[in-house]
Amino acid sequence: MxxxxxxxxxxxxLPTLAAFCVGFIWPFIQGIYLSFCQFITVDNAKWxxxxxxxxxxxxxxxxxxxxFTVVFAFVSTILINGIAFAIALALTKEMKGTNIFRTVFFMxxxxxxxxxxxxxxxxxxxxxxxxxxxxLALNSTAxxxxxxxxxxxxxxxxxxxxxxxxxxNVPPDLLEAAAIDGANAIQTLVKVKLPMLMSSFxxxxxxxxxxxxxxxxxxxxxxxxxxxxxxxxxxxNIYNTFYARSGPQWKGIxxxxxxxxxxxxxxxxxxxxxxxxxxxxxx
Numbered sequence: 001m002x003x004x005x006x007x008x009x010x011x012x013x014l015p016t017l018a019a020f021c022v023g024f025i026w027p028f029i030q031g032i033y034l035s036f037c038q039f040i041t042v043d044n045a046k047w048x049x050x051x052x053x054x055x056x057x058x059x060x061x062x063x064x065x066x067x068f069t070v071v072f073a074f075v076s077t078i079l080i081n082g083i084a085f086a087i088a089l090a091l092t093k094e095m096k097g098t099n100i101f102r103t104v105f106f107m108x109x110x111x112x113x114x115x116x117x118x119x120x121x122x123x124x125x126x127x128x129x130x131x132x133x134x135x136l137a138l139n140s141t142a143x144x145x146x147x148x149x150x151x152x153x154x155x156x157x158x159x160x161x162x163x164x165x166x167x168x169n170v171p172p173d174l175l176e177a178a179a180i181d182g183a184n185a186i187q188t189l190v191k192v193k194l195p196m197l198m199s200s201f202x203x204x205x206x207x208x209x210x211x212x213x214x215x216x217x218x219x220x221x222x223x224x225x226x227x228x229x230x231x232x233x234x235x236x237n238i239y240n241t242f243y244a245r246s247g248p249q250w251k252g253i254x255x256x257x258x259x260x261x262x263x264x265x266x267x268x269x270x271x272x273x274x275x276x277x278x279x280x281x282x283x
Contacts, residue, residue, distance in 0.1 A: 034251075036252075038249050052253050056256040057260070059257075064229065065236070069213060069234045073209055076148055076152065083156050084163055092167045105160055109158040114218070116150060117150065117218040124222075140231050143230065151212065158207075162203055166200030201276055202277055216233070
């Protein structure tokens with residue numbers, strides 16, 4: 001059986017590997033090359049050296065978008081995981097209707113980001129209509145919290161499912177031993193459940209951090225970076241640099257920003273994975 005699997009392994013792997021190389025690896029390599037060029041199309045790229053990176057890093061809007069994105073990712077990660085974990089704790093207790101609640105909390109994750117953004121723009125504008133102030137007329141703080149609310153509403157249900165699965169996999173023997181030793185609910189949570197849930201925290205933190213940094217469609221639909229680019233996140237800033245400005249120099253600068261953005265997300269996500277995986281408990 002094992003010899004047969006080894007024999008047919010390339011037949012099943014090669015098509016997927018070829019598609020991955022054509023659809024991801026080659027465009028990625030080409031994108032890195034284009035970040036050093038000025039171009040309108042791929043065929044007319046002209047080498048420009050590191051000037052695109054110098055201009056990208058000196059762009060004030062890119063720096064402002066970076067700060068806004070970092071703050072947004074920090075706040076959204078804490079809120080999403082904190083609320084999702086609290087809901088998971090409540091829904092793993094013996095109570096009626098837990099499956100219904102899980103379904104209801106998970107449903108917003110099924111809605112597309114661009115649609116979700118326009119839905120919440122309508123909702124927030126209706127709520128703020130009593131103040132005679134539409135969302136886009138408010139300051140950046142209102143736009144920031146509007147995106148936070150949208151992100152939490154979409155992501156909490158998905159993270160909750162992961163935490164529920166983790167809580168259900170905590171060995172009953174450990175919980176019984178903690179009860180016999182006289183541990184209360186808080187002590188059991190801190191000393192038993194949380195250490196056993198580190199793998200779930202690793203997954204949820206990775207997803208929320210990367211999703212927060214990569215957020216684009218919700219940002220575009222809800223605020224479009226207004227007012228005056230104050231709520232413009234990194235992905236939207238790259239999009240506006242690449243498509244909203246004409247000229248070969250802006251294509252190259254936008255591509256350079258995209259490479260910087262990629263490196264930033266990879267470094268942050270790998271650092272988070274290393275920090276949380278080192279604290280995981282082997283069952």
